Each structure stands twice: as C-alpha cells, then as structure tokens.
Amino acid sequence: MMAKVEPKSAEQIRGIEYDWLGSDENGQVGLFSTAGAGYAPTEFLRDTDAHDAAIDAILGVRASTTAKFAPSLAPNLVNTWKLVAERGLYAFDCNPNGGSYRLIALPVVPIRIDALPTTVARVVSKIRLRFRFDTQTVISYDMLMHL
Numbered sequence: 001m002m003a004k005v006e007p008k009s010a011e012q013i014r015g016i017e018y019d020w021l022g023s024d025e026n027g028q029v030g031l032f033s034t035a036g037a038g039y040a041p042t043e044f045l046r047d048t049d050a051h052d053a054a055i056d057a058i059l060g061v062r063a064s065t066t067a068k069f070a071p072s073l074a075p076n077l078v079n080t081w082k083l084v085a086e087r088g089l090y091a092f093d094c095n096p097n098g099g100s101y102r103l104i105a106l107p108v109v110p111i112r113i114d115a116l117p118t119t120v121a122r123v124v125s126k127i128r129l130r131f132r133f134d135t136q137t138v139i140s141y142d143m144l145m146h147l
Contacts, residue, residue, distance in 0.1 A: 007046045019080070020044040020051045021089075021120075022127035027112040029124055030090040030133050031055065032101055033081070038094025039101075039144050043126045054123040055080075058087050058116070070105035081105035088115075090133040101139040110134070 015036045022041070023029050034040055044051055063086035070082035070091070081091035081104050088111025092101035110133070113121050131143060 005047045005049065008048055009045065010040055013040060013045070013048070018044075018048060018051075019055055020048075020127065021054055021124045022129050023113045023124050024129050024131060024133045026132050026134070027114060028090065028110045028133050029088065029113055029116065030092060030129075031081070031084045032139075033091070033093045033104075035094040035096045037096055037098035039098075039141050041127050041144065050123050054120045055084070057120050058089065059083055061087060061117075064088055064111065065107050065109040068106040068108055087111065092139060100141065101144075103133075103137045 013034065013036075017036055018034045018040060020032050020034070020040060021029065022032065032038065059080070063083075065086060065088055067082050067085035070079060070085055073079045081093065084091050085105035085107045088107045088109060090103065090107065090110065091105035093104040094101050113124050116124060129144070131139075136143075
C-alpha cells in the first residue's frame with residue numbers, strides 16, 4: 001500500500017529552498033527555485049516529493065543541449081540550473097526575500113513537455129502557465145497567480 005502524500009502549506013516551506021516544475025503556453029518546461037521565499041503554486045504544494053522525483057529523473061538523462069547562460073557556482077556546489085538548462089529546461093530563481101522569479105539559465109534548444117518521460121510529463125503538466133518562457137526574463141507573482 002502506498003503512503004498517503006501529505007500536502008505542505010506555503011508556511012511550511014518558507015525559508016527552505018524548493019524547486020518546482022511547470023510548463024508554459026507553448027509546452028516548454030521550466031524549473032523554478034523558491035530560494036525559501038518565492039511563490040509556490042498550490043498544485044506543487046500538494047506533492048512536493050513528486051516534483052523532487054521528476055527533477056531527479058530529468059537530471060538522470062543525458063544532456064541534450066547546452067546552456068546559453070547559467071550562473072557560475074563554487075566547484076563544490078551542484079549547479080542544478082545549468083544542468084536542467086543542458087536538458088532543455090528554462091531555469092528561474094527567486095530572491096531569498098521573495099518577489100519575482102528571474103531567468104537564471106537558458107537552454108539553447110528548449111524541450112517540450114511531450115518529449116519528457118511520461119512520469120515527468122505528468123508532474124509538469126499539472127502546472128500550466130499562461131505565458132511563454134522564451135519571452136520572459138522576469139516572472140512576477142501576479143503572472144503566477146493566473147494558473
């Protein structure tokens with residue numbers, strides 16, 4: 001028997017880095033890092049473990065492209081933003097004090113949701129954003145509120 005997934009609240013994740021996945025209106029895929037204060041969609045809060053597993057699955061496949069840009073991190077840190085960009089995802093990060101998400105890593109060739117493994121696509125498809133990642137460098141709270 002499978003254990004019941006316990007949803008989290010925005011208060012429970014405040015101050016802790018969480019990453020979630022979503023798709024844009026063109027079916028392209030993005031990773032959003034909350035930095036402990038970024039907006040987290042209700043659908044993500046329902047099952048944060050599913051997003052962790054989907055991100056792990058994405059990172060488990062071979063790179064399919066390169067990153068046009070990504071931040072430089074210390075050699076001892078895993079650069080998840082660069083790694084997901086190399087797998088075709090846009091990567092957005094929030095400020096630890098909250099506010100808008102900003103584009104932090106960009107794939108040369110973006111992946112579409114229909115090219116993802118089925119289990120990953122199922123998670124990503126639950127958060128469909130009403131704008132295009134390829135036209136946004138800043139994603140405001142108001143934009144995310146219209147899921």
